[in-house]
Amino acid sequence: MRWGWLVASVLTVGCGGATSAEDFGEELFQDSRLSESQFNSFSCATCHASTAKPEEGHVRAGYSLYNSAFRPSWWGGYETNLLNAVNFCYVNFMRGVSPLTAEDPKSRALYEYLVHISPDSQAPALPLTVVKDIQDVPRGSSSRGAEVYSAACQTCHGEPHTGKGRLTQLASILPEVTDEYDSLFPGVPHQLVVIEKVRHGQFFGVSGSMPLYSREALSDEDLGALLAFLGL
Ligand code: HEC
Ligand code: HEC
Incomplete structure (x- = not known):
């Protein structure tokens, strides 16, 4: 067992x-x-x-x-x-x-x-592609990005710019949290910090409890649309 x-x-x-x-x-x-x-x-x-x-x-x-x-x-x-x-x-x-x-x-x-909730005792294992090397992704459409934000990020982060309705006060306000990045991560483009956070979750930097998003969970295309929506 x-x-x-x-x-x-x-x-x-x-x-x-x-x-x-x-x-x-x-x-x-x-x-x-x-x-x-x-x-x-x-x-x-x-x-x-x-x-x-x-x-x-x-x-x-x-x-x-x-x-x-x-x-x-x-x-x-x-x-x-x-x-x-x-x-x-x-x-x-x-x-x-x-x-x-x-x-x-x-x-x-x-x-x-x-x-x-597991009726199939022969269910196969599922793939998990963790993006190791962080690279910028092409920007997509901002309207698609709005949909991605509401489907993937809003539950925890609340509404963009205000955080209204967020699940926890610990969840940063997006994208305003990036205003601090010049002093926190001098010389690193803001969008790369955000991509790293999304791809590595709490494993980025010091701590946190945000989950990581594999490629199966969030495609680079949808991530690019999200960045466009957030103006990054
Ligand atoms: C399950 C809840 C949850 C979801 C879903 C979630 N986040 Fe987070 N996120 C958090 C929490 C909590 C923090 C603050 C603690 C930490 O850094 O882990 C955070 C922090 C962040 C930060 C700030 C990192 C820093 O320290 O500067 C960024 C950027 C971020 N999230 C982006 C996103 C994006 C983009 C999405 C949607 C793709 C998303 N998050 C989805 C919970 C979540
Ligand atoms: C903050 C988000 C988060 C929370 C809370 C969370 N998980 Fe996960 N869990 C993940 C992520 C991300 C993965 C990796 C992707 C995957 O395999 O589903 C994962 C993987 C798993 C897997 C492996 C699935 C597989 O086939 O690879 C199991 C089982 C699991 N979680 C069960 C739980 C249970 C039970 C709880 C509550 C006690 C829980 N998780 C809470 C985010 C979370």
């Missing part, structure tokens, strides 16, 4: 009586309080859909977790243990203080939920 333990049918008792483990897991999937960090505002559902079909109007950094439980590997082949694949997100993006353990009732319920 790739999660790390044998799965028995788990029953957890909620306030209203017995809830099935998969229902509890679904609630946890959508609840940022899964991570005990006061700085976390993300739930699994912030970055992952759980549907078979692509969602209208959303571009998420992570894949849909529909049929994810039995993939032979995750994270483009880097992870061969599902719990580790989840913990990568939990620790790096949700600021989970210590990784979820296999025995933790919450992690067991989450697993039951992932199994529940």
Whole structure:
């Protein structure tokens, strides 16, 4: 069992009586309080859909977790243990203080939920192309860029220029955050800092919790349109 333990049918008792483990897991999937960090505002559902079909109007950094439980590997082949694949997100993006353990009732319920939304036990692994070398991309149409912003960035960053409606005060206001770049990153063109952030997420610079966008999640073409929209 790739999660790390044998799965028995788990029953957890909620306030209203017995809830099935998969229902509890679904609630946890959508609840940022899964991570005990006061700085976390993300739930699994912030970055992952759980549907078979692509969602209208959303571009998420992570894949849909529909049929994810039995993939032979995750994270483009880097992870061969599902719990580790989840913990990568939990620790790096949700600021989970210590990784979820296999025995933790919450992690067991989450697993039951992932199994529940994974009817295909032969589902293949999915590709993940992380852009290593940061290069400028051709600018696209600004109107397409507006669509990309609203589908990919707005949930966390709120409206452009004001940040209105943003998920967390920690999310920078776009594109105004780049006003500080001349002193923070002297000599580096602003758009390259933004491209690096989008392509590498928190792995850029010192810290942060923003996810990375692979080429599968966001094409260079859509990134170019986004930069045009942001005036970068
Ligand atoms: C801030 C965004 C973010 C959050 C929050 C997040 N993830 Fe992820 N996750 C990603 C990204 C980006 C990837 C890499 C692309 C991919 O493989 O889906 C990823 C990868 C994964 C994978 C591997 C999928 C595969 O087939 O490669 C699993 C499984 C996963 N996440 C589960 C979870 C679970 C469960 C939670 C909640 C505990 C969670 N993630 C929270 C962004 C996030
Ligand atoms: C899951 C939430 C989330 C999504 C989606 C997201 N961001 Fe972010 N982003 C953040 C958070 C939180 C920060 C501040 C902390 C950090 O740097 O990671 C941030 C910071 C940034 C920064 C500032 C980096 C710096 O330190 O100067 C840029 C630029 C940025 N995001 C661009 C984007 C763009 C463009 C998109 C859409 C393609 C996007 N983000 C989508 C959460 C998100």
